[in-house]
Structure formats: C-alpha cells, structure tokens
Amino acid sequence: MAEVDKTSAKVKIERVAGADPVTQITYISSDRPDGFSYWYPEPGKTAFEVPAEIAVAAVESGGFHVTEDSRVKLKGGK
Amino acid sequence: MGTPASYKWLIGSTKSEGNFGVAMAPTDLTDWYKIKEADFAAMDTVFESDDDEINGYVGGTLLTVQERKGTVTRKAKASIEFITWALGEMLGVVTTTGATPNYIQTIKWRNVCSVNPPSFSLIEGEDCTGQTATFWLYKGVVIQTLTLEFNGKGPGSLTLALMHDGSETAQPSVVFPVPSAAFAVNKLFGYHLTTKLGPLGTEDITPLLRTWKMTINNGIVAPPSMAAGVLVAEYQYGPKNPKIDVEITLKANKGHAIYGYYQASTPTVVKHISALTINTNRSITLTQSSCIVTATAKPSGNEVNLDVKVMEQHNATDGGPAAFVCKTGFANLLTPSP
Numbered sequence: 001m002a003e004v005d006k007t008s009a010k011v012k013i014e015r016v017a018g019a020d021p022v023t024q025i026t027y028i029s030s031d032r033p034d035g036f037s038y039w040y041p042e043p044g045k046t047a048f049e050v051p052a053e054i055a056v057a058a059v060e061s062g063g064f065h066v067t068e069d070s071r072v073k074l075k076g077g078k
Numbered sequence: 079m080g081t082p083a084s085y086k087w088l089i090g091s092t093k094s095e096g097n098f099g100v101a102m103a104p105t106d107l108t109d110w111y112k113i114k115e116a117d118f119a120a121m122d123t124v125f126e127s128d129d130d131e132i133n134g135y136v137g138g139t140l141l142t143v144q145e146r147k148g149t150v151t152r153k154a155k156a157s158i159e160f161i162t163w164a165l166g167e168m169l170g171v172v173t174t175t176g177a178t179p180n181y182i183q184t185i186k187w188r189n190v191c192s193v194n195p196p197s198f199s200l201i202e203g204e205d206c207t208g209q210t211a212t213f214w215l216y217k218g219v220v221i222q223t224l225t226l227e228f229n230g231k232g233p234g235s236l237t238l239a240l241m242h243d244g245s246e247t248a249q250p251s252v253v254f255p256v257p258s259a260a261f262a263v264n265k266l267f268g269y270h271l272t273t274k275l276g277p278l279g280t281e282d283i284t285p286l287l288r289t290w291k292m293t294i295n296n297g298i299v300a301p302p303s304m305a306a307g308v309l310v311a312e313y314q315y316g317p318k319n320p321k322i323d324v325e326i327t328l329k330a331n332k333g334h335a336i337y338g339y340y341q342a343s344t345p346t347v348v349k350h351i352s353a354l355t356i357n358t359n360r361s362i363t364l365t366q367s368s369c370i371v372t373a374t375a376k377p378s379g380n381e382v383n384l385d386v387k388v389m390e391q392h393n394a395t396d397g398g399p400a401a402f403v404c405k406t407g408f409a410n411l412l413t414p415s416p
Contacts, residue, residue: 023181024174024410026189034193035098036170040410043177061173 011055012067015046022063027054080204080212085116086254087152087202091163091261095197096414098312099218099243102199103416104252107215109261111160117151119202119216121244146244147300147310148216150200156226156234157263158360162404164238166411168221168296168320170196171397174410180359182405187398193314195220195296196412201249210250218243220313222298227291231268234354241298243310264356272353273326275336275371275386279349283336288327288383290352292364296320322400324350324366324388331382332375340373350388363403368393 015021022041029037030053039054047067050058058064090106124145133139154160162183166172171186188195197220203213222239229235272284297316305311330336339346350369355361368391373384390399 020175020182021177022173022175024172024183024412026171026173028189028191033191036189036192036194036196036412038172038410038412038414040413043409063175 009051010049011052012047012049013055013058013064014048014067015041016063016065019063022058022061025054025057025061025063027057029053080206080209082116084204084206084209085118085202086110086205087113087200088252088254089163089198089200090415091159092408092411092413093198093415094167094412095199095217096416098194098197099245099309101215101217101247104201104215104249106415107199107201107252108255110255110259111154111157111263112260114153114155117153119148119150119200119214119242119246121146121148121246123244143308145310146308148242148244150216150219150240150242152236152238152240154236154238156228156236156266156354158266158354158356158362158404158406159261159263159408160236161224161226161266161354161362162406162408163411164221164224164236165294165402165404167196167198168224168294169402170412172411174408178409179407180405181408181410182403183408183411185402185404186396187392187400188315188320194312195298195315197313199415201252203249203252203254205254211248213249213252215247215249216242217245217247218310218313220296220298222296224294225291226293227289228266228268228271228287229289234266234268241300241310241313243313245309264360266354266356266362270354270356272355274349274351275326275388276339276348277346279351279367281335283326283328283330286328286330288329288378289325290327291325292352293323293325294320295323322366322390324352324364326386326388327378328384328386329381330384332384334373334384336371336386337373337375337384340371345370347391359405360407361403361405364400365396365403366390366400367395369399 088107125141126144128140199217219242225237297319303311350366353363
C-alpha cells in the first residue's frame with residue numbers, strides 16, 4: 001500500500017482507460033478507523049478529486065491512477 | 079390473526095447502517111427474501127438479581143435489566159443475491175465494477191485495521207390484517223455465521239446466524255410486499271457448482287462431488303461496555319476471525335490424488351476454486367489460492383467416499399484465506415442509510 005501523506009488535502013485521480021468501471025471501493029477512513037468506509041465514484045465521471053485515503057484505495061483497485069500533478073501527494077504512490 | 083406463514087422480513091440489499099445501532103431508514107428496507115421458516119427475532123435479557131445480598135427474604139426478589147442483546151436465524155434456499163449480500167455484510171471489503179445491469183463484487187477478508195463488521199437493520203412482521211403490532215425493526219444487526227450447503231443436485235441451503243443490539247422498535251406503518259413481489263433472485267442448485275482442487279487449481283473434481291459445505295464464522299464478540307443504556311454498544315470481529323471452512327465429500331478413495339496431498343510427509347499446498355454459475359453474468363466464485371486439505375475415507379452405501387476439509391491459509395493473492403467474486407445486478411453494496 002502506498003504511504004499516505006495525510007497532510008495532503010485532495011488528490012486528483014482518473015479512471016484507467018479500458019479498465020472495468022469501478023463503482024465502489026472500500027477504504028480505511030480516519031473518521032471511522034475501526035470500521036469500513038466506502039467510496040462510490042459516479043459511474044459517468046472519469047476524473048475525481050478525493051482525499052488521499054480514498055486515492056490510495058482507488059489506485060490499489062486497479063481502476064484509477066493518480067494524475068501527474070497530484071502524484072507528489074502520495075508518498076510512494078503509483 | 080397472524081400466522082407463521084404470513085411472516086415476512088425486509089432488508090436493504092445494497093444498504094447498511096452508517097453507524098452501528100443507528101437504524102436504517104425504513105424506506106430503505108424494502109427487499110423481502112423468501113425464507114424457509116418464521117424465525118422470529120429473539121431478544122435476550124441479562125437480569126441482575128439481588129439474591130447475593132442480604133435482604134431479609136429467602137432468595138432473590140429484585141431483578142433489574144442489566145443488558146439486552148438479540149439473535150436472529152435465517153434459513154433460505156441459496157441464491158446469488160442473498161449470498162452476495164451476506165458476504166458483503168460479513169467481510170466488509172467490497173470492490174464493485176461494471177455497469178447496468180451487470181456488476182462484479184470482489185469481496186475480500188476484512189482489513190487488519192478494521193474491528194467492527196458492517197451492521198444493518200431489518201424489519202419483520204406477520205403480514206396479516208390487523209397485525210401491525212407485530213411489525214418490529216431490529217438494528218445493529220451483524221452476521222455471526224454463514225453456512226452454505228449443497229447435497230447432490232438439489233437447491234443449496236443457506237443458513238445465517240445474526241445478532242442484533244437488543245432493541246425492538248415498532249414499525250406499524252410498514253407495508254410489506256405482496257407475495258409476487260418477493261425479491262427476485264437467481265436460485266442455486268447443486269448442478270450449478272464446479273470445484274477445482276489441486277496444486278495447479280485446474281484439477282476439476284466436479285464429477286466426483288457428493289456434498290459441499292462452506293462455513294464462514296465472524297466469531298462476533300460484544301466487548302464489555304459501560305455505554306449509556308442496556309443495549310449492545312458495539313459488535314466486533316472475534317480474534318483471528320473471520321474464518322472459513324470448506325468441507326467436501328467426494329466419490330473417491332485413498333487411491334485418489336487428493337488423499338495423497340494430505341498423506342504426504344509435507345502436505346501438498348493446493349488451490350481451491352469453487353464456482354456457482356447461473357450464466358456468465360450471474361455467479362459466485364470462491365478462490366482459496368493457498369490451502370492444505372485433510373482427507374478421511376469412509377464407506378457410503380456401495381461406494382467409498384473421501385471427506386475432504388480445506389484448511390485455510392492466509393495468502394497475499396487473496397488478501398486473506400479466500401476471496402469471492404460475485405456477478406450480480408447490484409450496482410454496489412453497503413451504502414450507508416439513512
């Protein structure tokens with residue numbers, strides 16, 4: 001898992017072209033550390049600006065990548 | 079009057095509680111999955127007695143409600159939709175991909191940092207004229223165990239053991255679906271099951287299957303709590319849970335390769351894949367990329383059977399001891415309600 005820079009406010013991610021469209025991912029939220037949190041990306045949308053904790057899970061799902069200008073916000077991000 | 083046959087219950091297939099014990103919106107509880115028995119939700123009350131105090135009488139006389147919790151059982155014929163919903167509620171880690179009407183839920187073991195399983199609410203009642211006083215909402219519901227069994231070609235049997243937070247809330251205005259409006263499901267039969275088990279994961283043993291049983295246990299615990307009120311404040315996964323056990327009975331004897339996997343001085347690590355397939359867009363596939371089996375031979379009528387137990391091994395490929403891929407019509411699962 002990429003190490004998250006929690007100080008970063010938002011990270012820009014995009015859907016990976018050709019990948020199955022992701023409609024739901026599970027992530028660990030700082031608001032709900034003991035349970036599960038979910039992000040439901042809007043099906044028709046391709047670019048998103050999300051908190052770093054969501055971005056990490058989104059990239060790991062294989063359905064998203066971080067846009068170039070946001071890459072520095074994810075330490076060791078993909 | 080009400081009858082057991084009039085018993086109905088409602089859940090929200092794609093919804094869950096946003097926070098434990100905060101009831102879901104009744105308008106989100108609309109899906110009636112048919113079940114085999116009228117298993118009414120039960121409430122367990124722990125009473126505190128003063129029988130250990132000298133009170134001038136013989137025996138305890140004062141009983142005070144100390145704690146409440148509850149249980150629910152669901153026995154149903156197995157279906158893609160009911161199983162997928164239950165797996166999502168048990169394991170919590172869901173990735174959904176796809177587009178209307180065909181979606182894929184990849185469901186994996188809980189994250190090591192997650193302590194609390196998802197929770198949901200349900201409504202039950204006797205759907206007869208004048209019986210609205212039997213309509214109750216239960217919240218803080220978690221799934222303790224899931225058991226899925228197939229025996230020959232017949233319908234699969236799904237049994238769920240649930241726990242709720244001990245509250246009961248009247249829902250007299252709820253409207254249950256008419257019989258023809260039960261939630262549409264893809265029922266699973268024994269002939270929908272294919273199983274591969276071996277070092278490569280391609281060794282098809284389907285023609286030999288006699289019975290197949292999977293049990294997933296969350297080992298739910300309710301830690302001691304001093305939160306206000308008498309209801310359960312939190313359910314947690316048990317230590318080292320969830321666990322998965324798969325038991326398979328095969329038409330095979332000690333000469334079969336599977337017995338050899340077990341018999342070897344260093345047991346052979348195998349891969350287990352069992353798929354329940356209705357069609358290309360409606361299926362459930364269980365993958366255990368790394369596991370060990372035990373095998374016991376026994377007579378069964380005129381043939382010899384092997385009772386095979388698949389012992390879980392956590393592995394990086396599955397992100398746990400197993401992973402499920404469910405192809406359904408659900409656009410997502412576990413959306414918080416309200």
